[in-house]
Amino acid sequence: MINLTVNGEARSHEGDPSMPLLWYLRDTLGLTGAKYGCGVGLCGACTVHLEGEAVQSCLITLADASDKAVVTIEGLDPAGEHPVQQAWRTLNVPQCGFCQTGQIMQAAALVAMNPAADDGEITEAMSGNICRCGCYQRIHAAVRQVVEGA
């Protein structure tokens, strides 16, 4: 039995401990904000917070998440008004939007840990998140807006 908390709620899992957190969140809990994009940690669409750190949930097994706190996009801010979410909306960042929850979770972890991140640090922190529509210019600008507004 694996115990963990997801968005503040206690959860327990009795099945395969090697199941990636991503599929547990999506298929078992119905939290579909974290997306499947590659399954091997190359695209960042599945990014969530594990103990406050941005991780790719396709690479984290439930065993890895045991007794830990997971926050998904659904739990980032109760009203959806996290500064990163607001900046995303102000700058109309998304196109198709599919990768954006992962981008936002990555950015939220960055600004929490490094509230004064410079351009290079933003680039580095966001470089594991692919956007096939190509919204990088606006993603970068949105993160910078959060940093400058902090």
Place this chain on the structure above:
Amino acid sequence: MLGYLNQDLSARARAGTSEVHGTSAPLAALSGSLEKIDRRRFLQLTGLAGAFAVALRVLPAEAMQTYPTGGDAMPHGTVADPHVFVAIAEDGTVTIVAHRAEMGTGSRTSLPMVVADEMEADWSRVKVVQAPGDEPRYGNQDTDGSRSLRHFLQPMRQCGAAMRTMLEAAAAEEWGVDPGQVKAENHEVVHLGDSSRRLGYGALAKAAMAHPVPALDSLAFKEEADFRYIGKGEVGMVDLHDITTGKAVYGADVQLPGMKYAVVARPPVVGGTVKSFDAAQTLQVPGVSGVVEIEGSLPPAKFAPLGGIAVVADNTWTALQGREALQIEWDDGPHGGYDSAAFRAEMSETAKRPGKPLRKQGDPDATFAAAARVVSAEYYQPHMIHTPMEPPVAVAHVTADKAEVWAPVQSPYGTREDLAALLHLPIEAVTVHVTLLGGGFGRKSKCDYVLEAALVSKAVGAPVKLQWSREDDVRHGFYHTASVERIEAALDAEDRVTGWRHRSVAPSILSTFAPDSGYQFPIEQGMGLVDMPFDIANIACENGQAMAHTRIGWFRAVSNVPRAFAVQSFVGELAHELGRDPKDMLLELIGPARVINPKAAGMPEDFWNYGEPYEEFPIDTGRLRGVVELAAEKAGWGRSLPEGEGLGIAAHRSFVSYVATVVRVKVSADGAISVPEVHTAIDCGFCANPERVESQIQGAAVMGMTLALHSAITYAEGRVEQSNFFDYEMAGMSSYPEKVGVHIVPQPFSVHASGVGEPGVPPFAPALGNAIFAATGKRLRDLPFGATVD
């Protein structure tokens, strides 16, 4: 011949199903497959009479706000009926239907916004709902070809104007005054004589909807100056909040009670089949509930599944584990020998010989024979795959007498037709709900993944979510064609370009739909080959034969990508050869501002102008010159740059829009390529939502960068050699073009809205190649370039 061809196709398209019940009535097969072929994607060759009439229509001063587009010739045409698209609740909430799929272009916002503006609705009180696949009701829903705004801007204005007129008529009736005495204004109707008399849209809804829909010629349209939302770019995407909070529902996010999860092991070679399989270990994986064999198909099979073994389980992870445990012996079929390197060499040989003549202007043979010298070059683009961030996925619930699917599809009604044919159900028994698309780029126009989900659901008697892994997406898609483009220019003794010969050799998309002739069809010919707009006296465009060995499909901008790469790189080569400035050379080749007469230019009788009536959307070199000048000016063309940097320019007309891109490249001492700055100018006619146009063009630069540096799908022994983002790389945050300036040519409504989603892509790679040449003196003729210049 056509009847035979289509019957054959129809049978093959059905061959992917697990059961074929006898033979269908020939007539039904014919009409069904005609729909599949001609109606879905193909030019109706017979509808082209008059395509060569080159008279620019002079619009009356009051501009009737209506003009013919190719939308009328698309399956089910266009619909502008407010009863179809608009509902008004008693509380005043206006619900507007979005009937085109949303994959990131913003059409789900822009088209309802047009209705809202023209009907004087307050956008904050508008709700948008997504239409299911139902073209007889909504008009064409094929969301591809950069057509949503191009074909539906005017019908949506008409719809909004009709709704406004009906609301005004209802208020006039209520007050017993002449309709001329009332005016709709921001969600209410006002009595002009007595502005204290106002009725909200909610109060008027019932009476308004009972009014007949006014005829087009009785409608008054808003003046452009009175638009609230159209042309402003200030309306955020309708899904913006949901996207940023994880509530937006993509195909992958649909969940149904009792739903099973499935993945499929597909033959590694297109046309391969399961020789034998052993699922014993799979069935031992806890949570796996069964396996389903899906029959395969050999092209031309349209969108029929590739076949294979589906593993059904309690969740996606378990299904993937079960698939790992499958033992399958494959028969590779006829394409097991496909080797893309050898194929490239074959295409290159073919391009050295005369091909099938498509366009002949003047006397190219004599011109080349008499030339003082000939400059020639060959360009290559390998296969590419779309890799939308959401891999193909669909949820299906099929029972004995009906089918319901939820899927990210670009062509929901085509999907519905294919489902009905596959499952032998009447079309009324099939429902296709359209979710948001996590990217499309042409991949999600092909509904094979939905058909797979339906077959598995039917077999297991439960709702099924069928998920493609990224590896599945990379290895089992519909690939952008591989092509060799060879261009030769004849120069006279004074170094004037007197002749142009372009030979294109590439497997055709047609091979997915019909027995393969190895030759391209008018749609491919029209994308940057025969429509080449240069002012050269003698022109030959030819097509050499190349047989397809995989599933070929359309990818964002389609054949324009290799054509623009070849033609615009070659302009750079000519400039160098002749010691000219590349931008001056480009403008000189484009020649004076004029509307090209396709007939006089020797273009084919069946010249395809993106399905648009030529007289309404002609090739206008003045507009092409305009974007070249604008992009060059914004990029500071001609300025001196530091060592290792260079500017490159390219321009291309596609999807009846005009785009020019200037790339500034930086090549480091170790050869690493980076792009600090891009300026793209686009003339897409009247621009309903400039903010989304900007985002599309910014994104096109990123996709352009990815394909220019990285994108190659290669084959060995019939198998795709790539599998995921480590060997099929994407430009990312550390490598994207940093600053993309987008410059939209302002145009009034009378300059018809044209394509936006695709035309930004083609000019990027040649502009980058030309910039790299300017920076390093190295000419790159093979895509992809790789991340470094050797």
